[in-house]
Amino acid sequence: MNRVCEILGITKPVVQAPMTWITSPELVAAVSNAGGLGILGFNAGFETGKATPEETAEEMRKVIRKTRELTDKPFGMNVMTSAFDGAGFSRATIEVCKEEGVPVLAAIGAIDADQIHEWKDAGFKVVYRDMYPTVASAKAAEAAGVDILVATGCDEGGGMPVEATGTMVKTALIAEAVGIPVLAAGGIVNEAMAKASACVGAEGAYAGTRFVLSKECRAAQATKEDILNTSADELIVLTEADGYLKWRCTPHKVAKEAIEENNKGNMKPSTGSFFFGMLKGDMDAGINTVSSAASLIKSIDSCEDIVNELARGYGC
Numbered sequence: 001m002n003r004v005c006e007i008l009g010i011t012k013p014v015v016q017a018p019m020t021w022i023t024s025p026e027l028v029a030a031v032s033n034a035g036g037l038g039i040l041g042f043n044a045g046f047e048t049g050k051a052t053p054e055e056t057a058e059e060m061r062k063v064i065r066k067t068r069e070l071t072d073k074p075f076g077m078n079v080m081t082s083a084f085d086g087a088g089f090s091r092a093t094i095e096v097c098k099e100e101g102v103p104v105l106a107a108i109g110a111i112d113a114d115q116i117h118e119w120k121d122a123g124f125k126v127v128y129r130d131m132y133p134t135v136a137s138a139k140a141a142e143a144a145g146v147d148i149l150v151a152t153g154c155d156e157g158g159g160m161p162v163e164a165t166g167t168m169v170k171t172a173l174i175a176e177a178v179g180i181p182v183l184a185a186g187g188i189v190n191e192a193m194a195k196a197s198a199c200v201g202a203e204g205a206y207a208g209t210r211f212v213l214s215k216e217c218r219a220a221q222a223t224k225e226d227i228l229n230t231s232a233d234e235l236i237v238l239t240e241a242d243g244y245l246k247w248r249c250t251p252h253k254v255a256k257e258a259i260e261e262n263n264k265g266n267m268k269p270s271t272g273s274f275f276f277g278m279l280k281g282d283m284d285a286g287i288n289t290v291s292s293a294a295s296l297i298k299s300i301d302s303c304e305d306i307v308n309e310l311a312r313g314y315g316c
C-alpha cells in the first residue's frame with residue numbers, strides 16, 4: 001500500500017495544500033470525500049480576519065465542526081512552527097485541534113524538535129513543509145519524528161522558497177536523503193507532473209494551484225478565469241519581505257508595481273491584499289499567486305476528478 005495513504009488513513013495520496021482564505025469546509029471536505037486529504041488554511045472560510053489568537057481559534061473551531069458535518073474522512077489544519085508563530089495564532093488553534101480531534105497538522109516553518117514531540121505525543125500525524133527546504137532540514141525533521149515531508153521547489157504557488165531549485169530536483173534530493181515518505185509540492189497540476197514526481201521519489205502530491213481551479217474552491221470566479229487566461233510567459237516573480245519570500249503572480253497592477261519597486265532595490269514592496277486579490281477577485285487590490293505550471297491547467301474541475309487524476313500519477 002502507498003505509505004502516505006497508510007499513514008494518513010486515506011485512499012489516494014493527494015493532499016490539497018493549505019491556501020489560507022481560499023480554503024473552506026466545502027473544499028476540504030470535497031478533497032477528503034474523494035479519498036485525498038483536505039487541509040484547512042489560516043482563516044479558512046472566514047469572512048473577516050480576527051484580532052486575537054483566541055478569537056481566531058474559536059472561529060476555527062466552527063470551521064472544523066462545519067467540515068466534520070461535510071465529511072467523516074480525515075482532514076488537516078495548517079499551522080506555523082514556533083519560530084514563525086510569534087503572536088501565538090497557531091498555538092491557540094492547535095489547542096482547538098486537540099479538543100476537536102483534528103487528526104493531521106500540516107506544519108510550515110523551521111523545525112523545532114520539542115514542538116514536534118509535543119504534537120506527536122498529542123496524537124497528531126505531522127506533515128511538515130520547511131519554509132526553506134534543504135537536505136539538512138529534511139533530515140532534522142525526520143529525526144524529530146515528523147510522519148511525512150513536503151519537498152517544495154520554486155515552482156510552487158504562494159510564498160515560495162527563495163532558493164532557485166525546482167520541484168523535481170528538490171524532491172529527488174530529499175527523497176534520497178530520508179526514509180519517511182515525501183510529497184512533491186510545486187507544479188503538480190496533472191497526471192504527467194504527478195508521474196514525473198513519482199519517478200524521482202515522491203509518494204504523493206501536495207497540490208495548491210490545481211485546487212484553486214476546482215469547482216469547490218471559494219476563490220472568485222474572476223480569479224480562476226484570470227489563471228486560465230494567463231500564459232506561462234506572462235507570469236511575474238517578485239521578491240518581498242526583505243528578500244525573504246518570492247511570489248509568482250499573474251500580471252496585474254499590484255504585481256507590476258512590486259516588480260518596479262524590486263528593480264529600484266526595494267525588496268519589501270507591497271503585495272496588496274490576498275483577501276481581495278484571490279478571494280474577492282479584485283486583481284487591482286492584491287496579487288493572484290500561482291504555480292509556474294498553472295497554464296498546464298485547462299479547466300475548472302471537481303475535487304473528485306482532480307484527486308483521481310493526480311492519484312493516477314502515483315499508481316493509485
Ligand SMILES: Cc1cc2nc3c(=O)[nH]c(=O)nc-3n(C[C@H](O)[C@H](O)[C@H](O)COP(=O)(O)O)c2cc1C
Pocket residue numbers: 017018019020041042078107108152155156157158159185186187188206207208209210212278289290291292
Ligand atoms: C494561493 C496560494 C496560497 C497559499 N497559502 C499557503 C498558506 O497559507 N500556508 C501554507 O503553508 N502554504 C500556502 N501555500 C503553498 C501551498 O501550501 C503549497 O506548498 C503550494 O501550493 C504547492 O505548489 P502548487 O501551487 O504548484 O501546487 C499557498 C499556495 C497558493 C497557490
